[in-house]
Amino acid sequence: MVIGAIAEGVARQVEAVGDTVSGVFLDPVIRLGVTGLARSGKTVFITSLVANLLDRARMPGLVAQADGRIAAAYLQPQPDDTVPRFDYETHLGALTSAAPHWPDSTRAVSELRLSLKVRPSGLLGGLQGPRTVHLDIIDYPGEWLLDLGLMDLSYAEWSAATLERLAAREAAAGFLSAAQGFTGRDAWEEPDAQALARAYTAYLEAARAAGYSDLTPGRFLLPGEMAGSPALTFAPLPVEERPARKGLWREMERRFEAYKSQVAKPFFRDHFARIDRQVVLVDALGAIHQGPRAVEDLRRTLGDILGAFRPGRNSFLTRLLMGQRVEKILFAATKADHLHHAQHGALSGIMQALVRDAVDRARFAGAETQAMAIASVRATVEETLNHEGRPLDCVRGTLLAEDGTRGRMAAMYPGELPEDPGRLLNPARAGEAAWLDGEYALMKFAPAVLRLKPGEGPPHIRLDRATQFLIGDRL
Incomplete structure (x- = not known):
């Protein structure tokens, strides 16, 4: 077993060196891993990300787009012939049809390559033509990522x-x-x-x-x-x-x-060890809706994932990567469109608090992490309603029936998330059975009917900022 581990480590190092040499002489490649914990909207995230990189009118937070340096974007065959292609066209069709519906979840590894023609910035912009940057998106079930915690x-x-x-x-x-x-x-x-x-x-x-x-x-x-x-x-x-x-x-x-x-x-050997950037999608609102014990379980689960990256110990992942590492990790609380924008800051703060302990312990040996609240595709609109003499900031959308069909329009007030995340995390750590100072409602919304103008991708919340964090430095 020891000889096998040494041989595998040598092979990993040779592969890493080969990737580095290829990156010098060939077009640069960013391998972005996308996964999500239960019901976090992974398929929708990838579909909207690709659609909004192909048609970038809604991506002002991506600096290369804001500077006008992205000349073109197009899909190409993925480089791994043995990995199924992410079915982007079918999933986009589900979101943009006359009666839109959420696409089916993927149940195995899939991949998609999106290539971007990018003009250099600064003085080089006038001396060199556009270069091609390949974005390889690797989609895999979040349940598989949880197995990182088992390996040691x-x-x-x-x-x-x-x-x-x-x-x-x-x-x-x-x-x-x-x-x-x-x-x-x-x-x-x-x-x-x-x-x-x-x-x-x-x-x-x-x-x-x-x-x-x-x-x-x-x-x-x-x-x-x-x-x-x-x-x-x-x-x-x-x-x-x-x-x-x-x-x-x-x-x-x-x-x-x-x-x-x-x-x-x-x-992990064939897929995860080759990933440069990683996004983990989290249904934090769903956990809050279920109660303190679900929130504490989520906090521990995120800690187990991050703990696998902890330096200074001979962990399975440390041995496997052997010099290759995930450079950036984004933890994204999805379904921000289920809240009025006035509460997005509170949701981001809760997401940051959920991963802070683990980040502080792991310190990631140089890896950069960030947590934010996003909506891959916006399914609601905001409105303020009067209730018992006071205004309530609500969201309105088409309800999603249990059988997946579209229901009636309804407005939802989910409750007011606390600005101090400790008001949720402390009862969660204490094992409380229910929230003591409030209830947090959650409805399931169907996707909104989209009327996109030329050059527009699906409407979203902070998908451009998430993209800037994940790949902006390589553009």
Whole structure:
């Protein structure tokens, strides 16, 4: 294993050197990883980003566009022949049709290449012609990113931490009962392992519906062609002091290690380790709506993700990257259009507070991080209504029915987010069951009917500023 790790590290360094040399003599490439935690709108983000880079009238916050230096933008075939193409045209069609609807979520890795012709700035602008910068967008499920937190854990550590969290969750009662029944099993058969894994997967599905973010292992919810394989047929069990060599606990441990080495690690090696910039989309409003425990779970989950980048320890990711690193990471609280603009600053502050502890601990060895509130596609308009003699800043849009159809127009006042994030994070850390000083409502809106002028991409909130942070320095 040691020799294999050394060989893999050498291969990573050779590849990094090759990418550096290619960048000198060929067109520069930015590899942007895009992922999102549950219901954060990842597909919509990528679709709107590409549409607004192709038609840039709504991108004044992108400095190269504001300076008039982007001469053209166009799509090209992605460089990885074995990775499916992100279905941009179909997703854009869903958003811009006469009866628009949210596009289907992607369930595996996909990629898209957008090329930009950019004129140099400063004195070089008059001496050199435009250069081409390729933006390779790598789309992958957020559940897979959560597996970063597993890679440095043993099965015993993961089981103990998971069962401790589940003890306070009503949705986990069925699985916890099943796990207790399998504790100490020396004799077992495959149907026992499958029943335990099904019970744990059912809990993960219920947890996702309840707004929780820690849904590891990530492939249990998106198994694809691996459904039913031993590497995806395990679950946490109470730690045993001296488990039997051929008992169920040992078999669960073996399958956990197989999942890390044969499922999770190849993804990080083949895709994540080649990413230059990363955006993590977060449905912070959804977690706030679900209550303090969902917010605390979100905070811990973001900490686990960031903790994988912590320098000064021989972590899995440190060994894998071997000199290659993610240079910038953006944490974006999506669905800012569900709030009046007067509350966007509070949402940004909450997002920054959610990741601050982890950022301070990790310090990222030079990586730059930022948190902001965005809406990839604006689905609402703002209006102020009078209620019991006082004005309420509301948003109005077309409601989205449970079956995905478009409903009636409605106005929503989601509640007033606190300017001090501690008013949310402190009750969350304390494990409160509900907010003590307010309620935060959330409606589901369908996309608005778009009437775009030539040169315009879909309307958004701060997508241009997010783009400037992620790639502006390379343009």
